Amino acid sequence: MKFRGIMIDAGPMREFTNIVTTISKLSKECVLRLSDDKLYFIVSEDNSGPAPPVLWCEIPQVVFFSEYQMIGIDEEHKDIYLSVISANLAKSLVTLKSAKSLKIKLTKKQCPCLTLEIEMQSVISQQSRQVTHDIPVVVVPRKMWSDFHEPKVQTPDISIELPTLKQLRTTIDRMRTMAQEVVIRASAEGKLTLQIKTDMAKVSTRFKDLRVEAFEGPIDHSDSETESVAIEDISKLCHCRVDAKKFSMFLSADNISHNRTICSIVHKKLVILCLYTQENVKLQCFITGIVY
Amino acid sequence: MKCHVPGPNVKVLGRTVHVLARFGDELYLESLPDCVLLKTLNASESAYAMIKFNNSFFSYFKYNFYSTEDNESLKCKISMKSALNAFKSPTHMDKQVENLEIKLDPDACKLIFQFKCKHGIVKTHYVSILDCKATQAVYTKDQVPNRIITSQRLLSETLGNFQSSDDQVTIEATNQSLILRNYVDANIELTKIIRTQINLKASEFDSYTVGVDTTITFTLKEFRALLAFAEALSLPIQLQFETTGQPVVFIVHNGTTFEAHFVMATSKPDALTQTQASSQNNSRTDYKRKEVNNSVGPMKKKPHLDIDISKCLDEDSHLFNYIDIPEETDLRPEKNGTTEANAAEEDNLQEYMDCDIPGSPTSRTKIKSVFKRCFESTFDPRSIQGVKLVENSDSD
Numbered sequence: 001m002k003f004r005g006i007m008i009d010a011g012p013m014r015e016f017t018n019i020v021t022t023i024s025k026l027s028k029e030c031v032l033r034l035s036d037d038k039l040y041f042i043v044s045e046d047n048s049g050p051a052p053p054v055l056w057c058e059i060p061q062v063v064f065f066s067e068y069q070m071i072g073i074d075e076e077h078k079d080i081y082l083s084v085i086s087a088n089l090a091k092s093l094v095t096l097k098s099a100k101s102l103k104i105k106l107t108k109k110q111c112p113c114l115t116l117e118i119e120m121q122s123v124i125s126q127q128s129r130q131v132t133h134d135i136p137v138v139v140v141p142r143k144m145w146s147d148f149h150e151p152k153v154q155t156p157d158i159s160i161e162l163p164t165l166k167q168l169r170t171t172i173d174r175m176r177t178m179a180q181e182v183v184i185r186a187s188a189e190g191k192l193t194l195q196i197k198t199d200m201a202k203v204s205t206r207f208k209d210l211r212v213e214a215f216e217g218p219i220d221h222s223d224s225e226t227e228s229v230a231i232e233d234i235s236k237l238c239h240c241r242v243d244a245k246k247f248s249m250f251l252s253a254d255n256i257s258h259n260r261t262i263c264s265i266v267h268k269k270l271v272i273l274c275l276y277t278q279e280n281v282k283l284q285c286f287i288t289g290i291v292y
Numbered sequence: 293m294k295c296h297v298p299g300p301n302v303k304v305l306g307r308t309v310h311v312l313a314r315f316g317d318e319l320y321l322e323s324l325p326d327c328v329l330l331k332t333l334n335a336s337e338s339a340y341a342m343i344k345f346n347n348s349f350f351s352y353f354k355y356n357f358y359s360t361e362d363n364e365s366l367k368c369k370i371s372m373k374s375a376l377n378a379f380k381s382p383t384h385m386d387k388q389v390e391n392l393e394i395k396l397d398p399d400a401c402k403l404i405f406q407f408k409c410k411h412g413i414v415k416t417h418y419v420s421i422l423d424c425k426a427t428q429a430v431y432t433k434d435q436v437p438n439r440i441i442t443s444q445r446l447l448s449e450t451l452g453n454f455q456s457s458d459d460q461v462t463i464e465a466t467n468q469s470l471i472l473r474n475y476v477d478a479n480i481e482l483t484k485i486i487r488t489q490i491n492l493k494a495s496e497f498d499s500y501t502v503g504v505d506t507t508i509t510f511t512l513k514e515f516r517a518l519l520a521f522a523e524a525l526s527l528p529i530q531l532q533f534e535t536t537g538q539p540v541v542f543i544v545h546n547g548t549t550f551e552a553h554f555v556m557a558t559s560k561p562d563a564l565t566q567t568q569a570s571s572q573n574n575s576r577t578d579y580k581r582k583e584v585n586n587s588v589g590p591m592k593k594k595p596h597l598d599i600d601i602s603k604c605l606d607e608d609s610h611l612f613n614y615i616d617i618p619e620e621t622d623l624r625p626e627k628n629g630t631t632e633a634n635a636a637e638e639d640n641l642q643e644y645m646d647c648d649i650p651g652s653p654t655s656r657t658k659i660k661s662v663f664k665r666c667f668e669s670t671f672d673p674r675s676i677q678g679v680k681l682v683e684n685s686d687s688d
Contacts, residue, residue: 085484088486091455091486092486092488095452095453109487110482111482111483113487120449120453122446122449122496127493127495127496129450129490129491129492129493129496130490130491131453131488131489131490131491132488132489132490132491133453133486133487133488133489134486134487134488134489135486136482136483136484136485136486138483
């Protein structure tokens with residue numbers, strides 16, 4: 001098992017730090033999967049046993065690394081899966097924003113480590129200095145790899161582009177103080193509604209004129225309560241109730257400079273939030289719906 | 293003794309008190325005929341700080357203000373808390389305080405700080421004197437072989453790479469470079485801690501003389517505090533040290549008015565941090581396991597206090613059972629004696645390269661020999677032939 005990668009461009013290094021920082025906010029531990037062409041950060045829900053990942057992040061290595069070499073265990077198992085405490089990785093990468101280069105490799109120093117060799121430019125002098133961080137990792141055994149496969153989800157009923165994450169985040173964070181759950185509604189006409197209900201009040205925030213990426217036509221509302229708005233065409237409306245905290249956590253990803261974010265909803269079951277960046281990084285968050 | 297400190301210098305004095313507060317809980321103030329010394333020592337007596345203010349620091353300085361006897365220096369000890377109270381928020385002090393008067397009467401029981409602030413406000417702090425003794429640390433600073441002068445910026449930039457949870461730093465000095473790394477305590481599990489190493493070239497320092505290559509370890513808390521002090525005053529830091537075990541001295545001075553010495557005890561470097569020291573590793577884990585056993589034992593017993601003791605013993609024996617998972621690696625060292633234990637371990641290390649989850653075979657064998665009797669009745673002889681009771685959980 002071998003891995004070695006070098007980053008020399010400031011832009012990708014900053015972006016990589018942002019991604020890792022975001023992931024460290026979302027979870028305590030994550031799995032870093034290294035494959036020939038991509039790096040994956042995978043987060044499974046804590047203490048929930050074998051469950052499909054809740055976060056799936058793909059990073060194409062070509063854009064980020066100037067040099068990238070890896071050898072897996074054997075021909076059949078080309079990938080490397082490493083379990084790492086995400087905060088450790090994030091804390092070590094903090095200084096990367098002002099670094100000249102980063103060399104990242106898998107080493108064995110008493111325990112398996114991900115060694116980060118950061119070449120720092122000294123602020124005072126013209127010299128550069130070498131900073132080495134050894135972050136302990138756990139190599140995930142092959143038989144557990146299946147726990148970290150990309151979740152297979154049914155085709156979402158609707159995929160709609162989200163408004164700016166910052167705006168969405170302030171909205172959600174306000175709502176979070178009042179209720180734990182938020183209902184996300186999306187219609188084929190490009191409307192997105194976030195709604196909470198408390199004993200005292202019902203608060204909704206509506207966003208309109210959003211681009212609808214896909215709509216898998218009419219939605220069956222036969223089993224639901226008939227409280228939805230009558231004016232709108234109900235068959236074009238899709239909704240899901242989710243944990244507000246989880247939703248808000250995804251929105252903290254707004255420090256990653258992204259091109260677009262898509263919210264896909266499987267009616268009443270699942271919300272998939274997906275963020276794409278210019279460098280072809282894809283960060284996906286799966287939030288299961290709460291059903292009553 | 294009576295002295296006046298002008299406004300801008302009050303800020304410096306305030307910062308001094310704040311850095312001293314990071315070192316110790318008591319503040320010693322000593323007045324000599326031409327200077328004032330502020331000193332502190334931490335509770336474990338591993339760190340000492342002394343800051344000397346020459347009389348040019350003061351706008352007015354009279355040593356024998358109260359008494360005419362000149363033969364003995366004036367000394368007092370006050371609590372650091374009360375000193376901190378007098379010097380709250382040093383950053384804004386120079387804007388508010390115009391003048392500070394400090395009075396120390398050898399016959400009185402109070403030390404007086406009188407702040408004359410803007411708009412005619414006068415704040416007077418009467419600080420109780422706890423003792424009339426002084427402290428003096430013995431250390432050499434000028435004859436040491438290793439002397440480094442550096443800008444405070446370089447060091448604080450360097451320390452920024454360490455985690456805030458790190459509490460000690462190891463400095464490895466050679467005549468080409470200075471290597472700083474976080475000290476990993478033997479009791480901390482290696483899989484939890486980030487090991488950081490920073491390599492500074494000799495040319496980065498303003499002056500760099502290392503006569504004897506050495507490795508020293510000292511606490512980061514005080515180091516950070518004194519760096520913050522040097523940074524606030526933007527003064528360079530002079531580092532002087534000898535070898536392991538000898539104190540390291542940090543000197544911050546502005547030439548004429550004041551000079552600060554921070555002395556810290558150094559301890560042995562941890563061989564484990566970067567190098568592979570299998571034998572130490574061994575005893576370390578062993579120690580930890582034992583500790584775990586000890587602590588778990590009584591806890592487990594507690595709820596069963598009323599129930600008969602055999603039950604307790606049963607409970608306890610479970611504690612050892614988990615160690616008894618027969619593995620070939622476990623048995624080899626036991627059969628061959630301790631001399632081969634290291635060799636076996638080397639083997640393990642080799643095997644371990646292919647192995648996904650690192651085991652800790654050595655500790656198991658140690659435990660086994662320590663609690664040998666416990667195993668006698670439950671020991672399964674089949675396992676010697678390599679019969680596995682439990683399938684290896686890790687096929688890789």
